[in-house]
Amino acid sequence: MSLRRPRIHPLAVLLVALGLVLGSCGGGVDDTSGDGYIGGVKKITPVEPQDRVAMPELTGVDLDGNEISTADFEGKTLVINLWGSWCPPCREEAPVLREVSENLADDNVQFIGILTKDKPAAAKAFNTKAGITYPSIVDEDGRLQLAFAKSLPSQAIPTTWVIDKNGKVAARIIDDQLSVNTLTDIITWTRKSTP
Structure with missing residues (x-):
């Protein structure tokens, strides 16, 4: 009797991995929503204070063409x-981001978007409509999206990072059904756990 394990072909592994990546980017079909997005993606990765690494400085231009840098918000929780305005889960989570950003506006918390694979005019129109x-x-060339490669890299669009007041990456959120409570809890945990 042979106890040999079956061999998995490398192409099969590649196809499964590719399917997971494409599914998390909204490339699938969901008959209930009609927007071409497969739901169910949820991954929250918190980082304890002693294990956090510094966030790279993000610089560029905003939707109006003005220079902007994360260094402008030093000492704040980011x-x-x-x-991207083309991204169904991004559009779905926009009201949550808006509400939490408004709720915490006076609490030394700053929200910043990284617009990827999109035109500033389309994004500006979406933001106006979404409030x-x-x-x-x-992020015209993908440089900003890749900036988190040494800490918690993006694995899907949307991805949200919470940066502590010391400029270190405290959490990454990939959640196609992000709620106000979940995001607020992660920000609160980050603030309380940061020395």
């Missing part, structure tokens, strides 16, 4: 959201 007033940095 909530950085990778998004979003916090700035977004235009």
Whole structure:
């Protein structure tokens, strides 16, 4: 009797991995929503204070063409959201981001978007319609999206990072059904756990 394990072909592994990546980027079909997005993606990755690494400085231009840098918000807790107006889950989470950003506006918390794979005019129109007033940095070449590669890299669009007041990456959120309570709890945990 042979106890050999079956061999998995490398192409099968690649196809499964590719399917997971495409599914998390909204490439699937969901008959109930009609927007071409597969739900069910949820991953929250908190980082304990002693294990946090510094966030790279993000610089560029905002949707109006003005220079912007995360260094402008030194000492604040930052909530950085990778998004595009073309992205169904980004559009779905926009009201949550707007509400939490408004609720915490006076609490030394700054929201910043990273606009990826999109035109500033389309993003500006979307933000106006959604009531979003916090700035977004235009990421024309994908450089900003890759900036988190040494800490908690983006694995999907949208991805949200929470940066502590010391400029270190405290959490990454990939959640297609992000709620006000979940986001607020993660920001609160970040603030309380940061020395």
